[in-house]
Amino acid sequence: MSTLVIAEHDNSSMNVATLNSVAAAQAIGGDIDILVVGTDCQAAAEQAAQVAGIGKVMVADNAAYAHSLAENVAPMVAEAAAGYSHIMATATTTAKNIIPRVAALLDVQAISDISGVVSEDTFKRPIYAGNLIATVQSSDAIKVLTVRGTAFDAAPAEGGSASIEAVASAHDSAKSSFIGEEVAVSDRPELTAADIVISGGRGMGNGENFDMLYSLADKLGAAVGASRAAVDAGFVPNDMQVGQTGKIVAPDLYVAVGISGAIQHLAGMKDSKVIVAINKDEEAPIFSVADYGLVADLFVALPELDAAV
Amino acid sequence: MKVLVAVKRVVDYNVKVRPKSDMTDVDLANVKMSINPFCEIAVEEAVRLKEKGVATEIVAVSVGPQQSQEQLRTALALGADRAILINTDETLEPLAIAKCLKAVCESESPDIILMGKQAIDGDNNQTGQMLGALTGYGQATFASELTIDGGNATVIREVDGGLQTLALPLPAIVTADLRLNEPRYASLPNIMKAKKKQLDTTTPADLGVDIANRVTLLGVELPAERAAGIKVEDISQLVDKLKNEAKVIS
Numbered sequence: 001m002s003t004l005v006i007a008e009h010d011n012s013s014m015n016v017a018t019l020n021s022v023a024a025a026q027a028i029g030g031d032i033d034i035l036v037v038g039t040d041c042q043a044a045a046e047q048a049a050q051v052a053g054i055g056k057v058m059v060a061d062n063a064a065y066a067h068s069l070a071e072n073v074a075p076m077v078a079e080a081a082a083g084y085s086h087i088m089a090t091a092t093t094t095a096k097n098i099i100p101r102v103a104a105l106l107d108v109q110a111i112s113d114i115s116g117v118v119s120e121d122t123f124k125r126p127i128y129a130g131n132l133i134a135t136v137q138s139s140d141a142i143k144v145l146t147v148r149g150t151a152f153d154a155a156p157a158e159g160g161s162a163s164i165e166a167v168a169s170a171h172d173s174a175k176s177s178f179i180g181e182e183v184a185v186s187d188r189p190e191l192t193a194a195d196i197v198i199s200g201g202r203g204m205g206n207g208e209n210f211d212m213l214y215s216l217a218d219k220l221g222a223a224v225g226a227s228r229a230a231v232d233a234g235f236v237p238n239d240m241q242v243g244q245t246g247k248i249v250a251p252d253l254y255v256a257v258g259i260s261g262a263i264q265h266l267a268g269m270k271d272s273k274v275i276v277a278i279n280k281d282e283e284a285p286i287f288s289v290a291d292y293g294l295v296a297d298l299f300v301a302l303p304e305l306d307a308a309v
Numbered sequence: 310m311k312v313l314v315a316v317k318r319v320v321d322y323n324v325k326v327r328p329k330s331d332m333t334d335v336d337l338a339n340v341k342m343s344i345n346p347f348c349e350i351a352v353e354e355a356v357r358l359k360e361k362g363v364a365t366e367i368v369a370v371s372v373g374p375q376q377s378q379e380q381l382r383t384a385l386a387l388g389a390d391r392a393i394l395i396n397t398d399e400t401l402e403p404l405a406i407a408k409c410l411k412a413v414c415e416s417e418s419p420d421i422i423l424m425g426k427q428a429i430d431g432d433n434n435q436t437g438q439m440l441g442a443l444t445g446y447g448q449a450t451f452a453s454e455l456t457i458d459g460g461n462a463t464v465i466r467e468v469d470g471g472l473q474t475l476a477l478p479l480p481a482i483v484t485a486d487l488r489l490n491e492p493r494y495a496s497l498p499n500i501m502k503a504k505k506k507q508l509d510t511t512t513p514a515d516l517g518v519d520i521a522n523r524v525t526l527l528g529v530e531l532p533a534e535r536a537a538g539i540k541v542e543d544i545s546q547l548v549d550k551l552k553n554e555a556k557v558i559s
Contacts, residue, residue, distance in 0.1 A: 067473075070438065071447050093468040097450050100403065100435035104442035109404045109523035112433045122527065127431055128326045132335060135527040175447030175481070179463065179474040192469075196557070220558060232488065238453065238467045245427070245487060247469065253557040263325070270535065274555045276547065282540075291538040292550055304544040309558060 001030030001120060002055075006077060006089035006099070009036060009044035011066075016193055017090040019154035022051055024147045026155060027117040028086060031055045034162070035080050037073050039066040045164050052159035059164060064172035068094050071173040074101035079169065081106060081142055085120070091146040091248075103144040110144040111136060115151035129244040129267040149192060150250035150271055184239050188214075191242070194223035196253045199242055199269070202229035203258020203279065203298055210236055212302045213257065219309055225249065225269075227259045243268035258298045261286025278302070310457070310479075312355045312364045313419035315410055316348040316384050318377040319430040328529045335430075335529055344380040347425025349387075350485040353492040354455060355423050356388035363457045364421075366390050370413050372406045374398050378508060385503035386495035392508045393417075397520065403431075405513070405520040407439035412516035414444055419480060421462060426451050426484040437484035447477040451486040 003025040008015040018034070025032045034048040037060045045059040058080060064072045077098065081087050087102065089095035091113050103110035115133070116124030122137045123145065191197060198213050198220070210224065217224045225242040226235065242249055244267040254272035259265060261277070261284055269275070270289050277290035280297050287293040294301060320326055320335075321343040329336045344352075358364035369384035369392040371377040381392035395409045414422065427434035434450075441448035449455075449464035453472070456463045457479075466473045467486045495503070513520045541547045551558045 069475075070441065070450075074442060093451060093466075096434050097438065097448070100433075100438035101442040101448070103435070104404060104407060104439035107404075109402045110433075110435055110439075111524060112435060126532070127529070128320070128335070129429065129432065130532060131326055132328060132529045133532050134529050137525045137527055138523060139525070140523050173445075173447070174478075175445070176449065176475050176477045179476050181468075181470070181474065182472040183470040228487065237471060238488065239469060239471045244429070244432070253551070253555070264322075270532075274551070274557050275535075275538070276551070287538075287540070289535050289538075291535075291555065292547055293538060293540045294544070294547055295540065296543075301544055305548070308544055308548045 001028065001085045002083070003028060003030060003032050003086040003088060004080060004084040005032060005034045006087065006095065007034050007036045007044060007048050008090055008092050008094060009038060009041060011038045011041040012043050014044045014047040016154060016157065017092055017149050018048070019051065019157055020149040020152045021088050021090045021147045022155035023152040024114065024117060025086065025088060026053065027152070028120055030085065033058060035060070035077065037065045037076055039063050049162040049164050050158050050160050052156040054160050054162040057162050057164045058167050060167045060169045062170045064170055067178040068098065069176050069178065070098045070101045071175040072171045073098050074105055075171040076169050077102045078105040080167065084142065086143045086145065088145040088147055090149045095146050099144060099146050106142055106144065108140040108142055108144045109138070111138060112146050113148045114145050115148045129263050130270065131263065148248060150248050184237055188217055189221065189223045191223045191225050191240070191247050192249055195251050196220050196222035197225050197249050197251045198222050198255040198257065199225035199227065199259060200230055200257050201227035201259030202233060204230060204235060207235040212306065216302065216306050219306065227265045256286050257302065259286055260284045261289065310364050310420045311366045311368065311417065312358060313368050313370060313413065313417055313422045314351050314355045314384065314389065315422070315424045316352060316369055316371045316380050317345040317428045318342050318371065318373050318380045319345045319428050322346055322429055328531065332528050332530060334526060342376070344383050345425050345428045347427060347485050349492045350487070350489050351423040351425050352384045352387050352389060353490045354485060357490065358457065359388060368393065368417055368419065370395065370410065372397065372401055372409045381508055382503050383495065385506045386500045387493065391506055394508065394510045395516065396510050396512050399520060401520055402522055402524060403433050403435035404439055404523065405518065406436050407443055408518045409513055409516055410440050411443040412518055421479055422482045424482065424484045426486050437482050441482050447481040449475050449477055449481065450484045452483050453486050453488045455483055455489065
């Protein structure tokens with residue numbers, strides 16, 4: 001048995017989300033290699049080589065792989081998959097875009113978002129927005145998987161010294177081209193990696209009121225998230241959305257402010273260790289998952305909380 | 310320009326699903342079924358392309374049981390011109406569905422294929438990408454804005470870091486995210502008209518598609534319940550609990 005983990009990276013550094021997949025690969029057992037596909041991505045490959053327990057790091061460095069375009073990266077990964085029993089990547093938007101394309105090229109039914117490893121071919125995964133957990137068994141020769149990051153504790157980032165091998169490979173399909181991006185720049189921790197997440201919902205009223213959450217977040221070293229309702233209303237950008245179709249988080253502390261708690265939102269945060277809900281509606285479903293609930297007007301409670309921490 | 314839009318019949322998003330008593334599968338007896346919300350957004354986008362004069366024909370397609378005709382009629386009522394049901398009583402996996410859709414792409418030769426980014430039952434988020442691999446077309450998943458200009462699509466995608474813009478030569482596959490548009494409600498006259506629109510039925514076997522499942526569902530279970538929490542009186546009690554009981558802030 002051998003697993004190829006596809007690294008998530010921005011060429012200059014490896015995203016720590018990759019370490020959750022390494023942990024899932026360790027739960028399966030066998031050898032683990034990492035594949036880094038990018039452009040001028042040597043630095044990311046060197047970080048991957050330091051991950052404990054990695055056999056080798058393969059690097060496909062080509063201009064065609066600059067923006068992780070699925071049409072170019074998928075055939076590269078499918079080519080590299082030969083000889084491996086498992087291909088996996090942490091379920092970021094990049095992996096969710098590429099991995100199913102890889103699977104279809106290999107004529108394999110991919111398994112999305114695994115949250116548990118039962119055996120080498122049997123996995124648990126959430127369905128219906130996490131309201132049920134399915135146990136599924138793959139009969140494909142190669143298992144192609146995405147991994148729910150919050151379900152596996154990150155493997156140690158250091159302690160290894162894997163060899164780095166260049167893979168000569170160039171797939172430039174010309175089926176899509178990168179035009180541009182708007183990437184949020186923030187000094188706060190990344191949502192999916194933060195120990196504390198403070199999220200606001202429709203109850204925040206407008207985007208300016210999120211400043212109250214940013215202030216509190218900066219005091220606590222927290223990331224700031226949002227419900228779909230707050231994003232749809234234009235209060236904050238899409239990359240802050242927590243939920244079934246947004247980001248899945250499981251911090252030590254999740255504070256939901258002015259969020260009613262639709263099941264689609266709960267799907268993205270209910271595995272948090274401690275959940276606090278502040279909402280003026282005492283019937284709000286968010287209270288059913290909260291360890292500590294405070295029925296209060298958030299515009300009164302937030303300044304008090306800010307002053308108290 | 311011809312648009313192919315795929316729709317899936319799923320459990321309505323308001324239904325709280327339960328396992329069957331023997332825990333072998335999801336209990337779908339007497340459960341309200343609807344068009345998958347992301348597919349509805351894809352249909353709406355197709356209709357808007359037609360209203361802008363970009364699209365000339367919208368073909369809706371679904372893979373599923375006879376009752377999927379209801380969801381195809383919904384798509385027709387929203388503005389699709391005709392529909393194709395690929396009828397099967399088996400529960401197909403994304404790969405098999407993508408193979409069926411590829412066969413339809415070959416016979417219909419659409420210029421663009423619009424789909425939902427995922428269905429809210431299996432939450433797989435795979436079919437569009439797989440169809441991309443099988444057809445060799447470009448893909449723009451998680452779309453929040455779509456512009457067609459001549460033979461090209463420009464798509465703004467919702468990604469973890471923010472927004473990414475891609476350009477794709479047509480034909481291409483675009484999968485809809487939540488903020489691509491807000492679907493309209495079908496009007497009563499349009500619902501009546503939809504009943505008379507053409508709906509053809511075929512089968513995976515007719516299309517020559519092997520639908521054998523690769524993944525076996527061994528069982529379903531409810532996730533671990535969270536223990537009931539408490540209500541705190543005020544902020545000072547909350548901060549005290551977080552510091553001294555939960556020990557998550559210092």
